[in-house]
Amino acid sequence: MQKHLLTQEHQIFQQAVKDFVQKEIAPHHPQWEKDGKVPKELWHKAGKQGILCMDFPQEYGGMGIKDFRYNAIIAEELAKINASGPGFVLQNDIMAPYFLSYLTEAQKKKWMPKMATGELITAIAMTEPGTGSDLGNVRTTAIKKADHYLLNGAKTFITNGIMSDLIIVVAKTDPEAKHQGISLLLVEEGMKGFTRGKNLEKIGLKAQDTAELFFEDVKVPHENLLGQEGQGFFYLMNNLPQERLSIAAMGIASAEAALEWTIKYCKERKAFGRPIGKFQNSRFKLAEMKTETTIARTFVDQCIMEHNENKLTIEKAAMAKYWVTDLQCKVIDECLQLHGGYGYMTEYPIAKAYTDARVQRIYGGTNEIMKEIIGRSLGF
Numbered sequence: 027m028q029k030h031l032l033t034q035e036h037q038i039f040q041q042a043v044k045d046f047v048q049k050e051i052a053p054h055h056p057q058w059e060k061d062g063k064v065p066k067e068l069w070h071k072a073g074k075q076g077i078l079c080m081d082f083p084q085e086y087g088g089m090g091i092k093d094f095r096y097n098a099i100i101a102e103e104l105a106k107i108n109a110s111g112p113g114f115v116l117q118n119d120i121m122a123p124y125f126l127s128y129l130t131e132a133q134k135k136k137w138m139p140k141m142a143t144g145e146l147i148t149a150i151a152m153t154e155p156g157t158g159s160d161l162g163n164v165r166t167t168a169i170k171k172a173d174h175y176l177l178n179g180a181k182t183f184i185t186n187g188i189m190s191d192l193i194i195v196v197a198k199t200d201p202e203a204k205h206q207g208i209s210l211l212l213v214e215e216g217m218k219g220f221t222r223g224k225n226l227e228k229i230g231l232k233a234q235d236t237a238e239l240f241f242e243d244v245k246v247p248h249e250n251l252l253g254q255e256g257q258g259f260f261y262l263m264n265n266l267p268q269e270r271l272s273i274a275a276m277g278i279a280s281a282e283a284a285l286e287w288t289i290k291y292c293k294e295r296k297a298f299g300r301p302i303g304k305f306q307n308s309r310f311k312l313a314e315m316k317t318e319t320t321i322a323r324t325f326v327d328q329c330i331m332e333h334n335e336n337k338l339t340i341e342k343a344a345m346a347k348y349w350v351t352d353l354q355c356k357v358i359d360e361c362l363q364l365h366g367g368y369g370y371m372t373e374y375p376i377a378k379a380y381t382d383a384r385v386q387r388i389y390g391g392t393n394e395i396m397k398e399i400i401g402r403s404l405g406f
Contacts (some may be wrong), residue, residue, distance in 0.1 A: 027098055032328070036095055043103045046075050051109045059232035062225045063188055064111045066147070072114055073144030079122050086134055087142030089139040094268070094333050098275045105279035108375050110382045111233025113149075113186045117141065119272035121148040124194060124210070125232050126134050128253035133212075137192060149190035151181035151213075151239055152262070161196065161259060162204040168197035168211055168246065174198065175211060175251070177219075177244040183389075187237025188225050191215045195241070199255050207259035212250040219244040230381035239257035267343035268389065271329055273390045277354040277383075278322045285315050286378045288361040293368075308364060315357050322350050348396035351386040358383050 032040065050071055058064045072078050080096050082088025101115050125138055140146035157163050166179025177197060184193075193213045200207030213220055223238030253261055259299045289312060292303030302308050332338040360378050362369035369376050387393045 027095060027102070028323065031327055031331065032095065036099065039096060040099045040103070042075065043077055043100055046072070046077065047103045047107060049110060051104070051112060052107050055107075055109055055111060055233060055387065058111045059354070062232065063235040064113075064233055066144075066189065068112060069144030069147060072112070073142060078117055078144055079138070079142040080118070081122060081126065082138055082142050084152050086138035087140075088138075092334075094271070094330050097272065097314075098330055100271060101276045102279035105276045108280075108283075108285045108378050108382065110231045110378075113147070113189075113234065114274055115276065116150075116185055117148055120265070120269045121150060124150075124261065125266060126254060128261060129265075130249075130252055132249070133252075137212075144189045146302070147186055147189050148192050149184055149186035149192070150194040150196075151184050151187075152196045153181060153183050155180060155182050161208065161262065164196055164198060164208065166195065166197040166241065167201050168195075168199050168209060169201075170199060170248075170255075171245075174245040175245050177211060177213070177239050177241045177246050181239040183226070184237055184239055185389075186235060187239060187291060188222060188235035193239070195239075195339065196253060196258060203256075205259040206256055206264075209255045210244045210252040210258040210261060212252055213241070213246060214250070215242065219248065228385075230378070230384060263340070264305060267338055267340050268333065270343040270347035270390050270396070271326075271333055273386060274326050274329065274343075274350040275349040277386050278319065278326045279321050280379060280383060280386075281315075281322065281350075281354045281357040282374055284358045284361045285319055288312070288315075288364050291365055291368075295368075300365070311360055311364060315360060318353055319357060322353050326350060330335070339403075341400050344391075344396040344399040347390055348387075348393040348400075351383075354386055355383050392397075 050068060076089060077100055079087065080089045080091045083090050097119050100118065104112060125134065125141065137146060141148060152161060154164055154166065159347065168175040177195065179197060195211045195213050197209060197211055198207045199209040205348045219242045221240045223240065226236045228236060292308055292312065293301050295302050326346055329338055329342060358376065358379050362380050365376050366372060368374055371377055
């Protein structure tokens, strides 16, 4: 975030997160990419550092901080070093709001303290093999019985899918209805009939565990219903703007980092006897990217401040998600080009940033869906 928007407390927190990322993540991330996941010990260390679920009340292990600037700081510090493995942003920005808003007191006491310490890793299972962004047509069903829901179905592309201990599953409790038949169930590791597929091979985000999930006659107790039956679609729509803002925050931080690496490279790399940054084409490309990232940074920061005041609209969050992630991919592509052949080598961070960035335009709702949301708000 822009420095003038950060108080002294934010800056202290930012330095603490930066130190943690440099010490506990940066040296080990290449190995985690080979492993396909980060160790659970990292989550425990993050919990001790106080960078998980900061907005949880203190009685549930958090710090009671309701200020999305803290969330953005974490996302940005991870993006700056290409640390795409740790799923902290998912836990903080996407999962935490569901637990804060819709859990019963008993559910909060059971799960929230362990989320804050990193003992409990969470995930949300929305996407299915045949539905993608079309949540109204999910096929996973949860049929209500005397003392449980009988859950059947499959999910795919689930972040934290291998390591998660507790998963919000989007299912139809009324299979005949569309959006009004959707409910959210909390599925726990070890429930009979719940299995995981393999850790999926992706072109990027190599250290982030992503999996298929399968549910075959899983008996989910009634007390594991999240919120009210039939209200799942409303809950999802209510929380998606923050998820999309989080994606935009990661996107601009990643673009800024790529530009910083490239400026340094253009000062050091020489061609025809002089630094490549001295050539007009290089300077013009860098000038364009500096301008565009500055505009994007201003817009994202504005959205963050509006979100803190509960003024960020669904449409504006969609604008931020689509425009910033499009720009992220464009900037990183231009930066890779300025690196020349070295940009194609995985030992250079720009190569990893290039493959990691592509999914930003897909998850959280594809950018085409974002344009549809914006277009409908115009009265069409």
